[in-house]
Ligand code: MN
C-alpha cells in the first residue's frame with residue numbers, strides 16, 4: 001500500500017468510532033487487500049470473503065485498463081458439486097456452471113484402484129487428459145473394431161460421439177483425469193448406462209435378443225449401484241485383450257506429455273490435434289508451460305473459443321473483447337478458464353513456480369494468431385502511423401517474424 005492510501009486510512013480512523021477505527025486499523029495491514037488504487041476505490045470494511053479476495057487480486061483490484069462488461073470467464077472445480085460413489089467421485093464444469101461455455105464442458109473424475117466408470121456412451125465426443133495414476137480404457141467403434149489400452153499421467157484418450165466405452169482405475173492407487181466434451185450442455189449424470197438399459201427392457205425381449213433364458217438378467221444391479229462402482233483391479237492388459245478381434249484403425253489413445261516440447265520465449269508448448277492424434281476429430285489441445293515471470297504472449301484464435309484447465313502454478317489472464325471491453329481473471333490449479341472466439345488475450349505467470357495449463361478447442365486443428373508476428377509482418381511505416389512508436393521499438397518488432405510459436 002502506498003503512503004497516500006495509508007494516510008487516508010489513518011485519517012478516516014481518526015474521524016470514525018472505536019469500532020470503525022479497529023476495523024480500519026486491521027484494514028491498514030498490507031496483508032489485507034483493499035479494492036483501491038491511488039485516487040480510486042476505497043477500503044472494504046466488510047462483510048467480505050477475504051480468502052476469495054486474495055485468490056482474485058485482479059478482480060478485486062483490476063488493472064486500470066479493464067473496462068466494460070464481459071461475462072464471467074472463470075469457474076473452479078472446487079465450486080462444483082462432488083458426486084461420491086463406491087468406486088470414486090466426479091464433478092463437472094458445464095454451461096450450467098460457466099454460462100459462457102456453450103460448446104465445451106469438463107469433468108474431473110477420480111477412480112479408486114479397481115473403480116469402474118460403468119460401460120456407457122453419450123452423444124458428445126469425449127477427450128481426456130490423465131492427471132494422476134493409471135487407468136484401463138475400453139471401447140469399440142461402429143464397425144466392430146475394438147480398443148483397449150492402459151494410460152498414465154499425461155496420456156490422452158478420445159472416444160468419438162456415440163461410441164461405447166469404460167474406464168477403470170488400476171493399482172496401486174487408481175487414477176484421476178480431466179474429461180472434455182464437445183458440448184457445453186453435456187451432463188455426466190445423464191449418459192446411456194449399460195445397467196440402466198438392461199433395467200428398462202422386458203426380460204423376455206432381453207432373452208430373445210441374446211438367445212438366453214429370460215431369468216438370465218435377474219441379478220443385474222440397479223443403475224444407482226453402478227455408474228462409478230468398486231471392483232477388483234483387473235489383470236494385465238495382455239490378459240484383458242479379446243482374441244480374434246480387429247483394433248480400431250486410429251488409436252483412441254495418445255501420449256501427449258511424451259511429445260517433444262517446442263521451446264517458446266518463456267516456456268514450452270505441446271500441440272495435439274488431428275495432425276498427430278488423428279482420432280481426435282473434434283478436440284485439439286495445447287499443453288503450455290510458462291516459467292515464472294513469463295508471458296503466454298498476446299494472441300487470439302482464428303477458429304473457435306478456448307476452454308482452459310489449469311494444472312499447476314498461478315496465472316492471470318487478460319481478455320480483450322473489442323469496443324473497449326477488457327477484463328482480467330486469476331487462475332490456479334483446478335480452475336477452468338474460457339476465452340470467447342476471436343477475443344485477444346494473454347496469460348501471465350504470476351507465481352514463483354512453473355505455470356502449466358491446457359488449452360482446448362472444439363476443432364480438428366490448433367491455430368493462433370500472434371500480435372507480435374502480425375506487427376512484424378506489417379510494413380513498419382503503417383504500424384508507426386497507428387501506434388506512434390520510436391524507431392528502436394519498431395526495429396525490435398523484426399525479431400518476431402518467425403513461424404508461429406506460441407510465446
Ligand atoms: Mn464417457
Ligand code: MN
Pocket residue numbers: 299300301306339345359368
Ligand atoms: Mn489462447
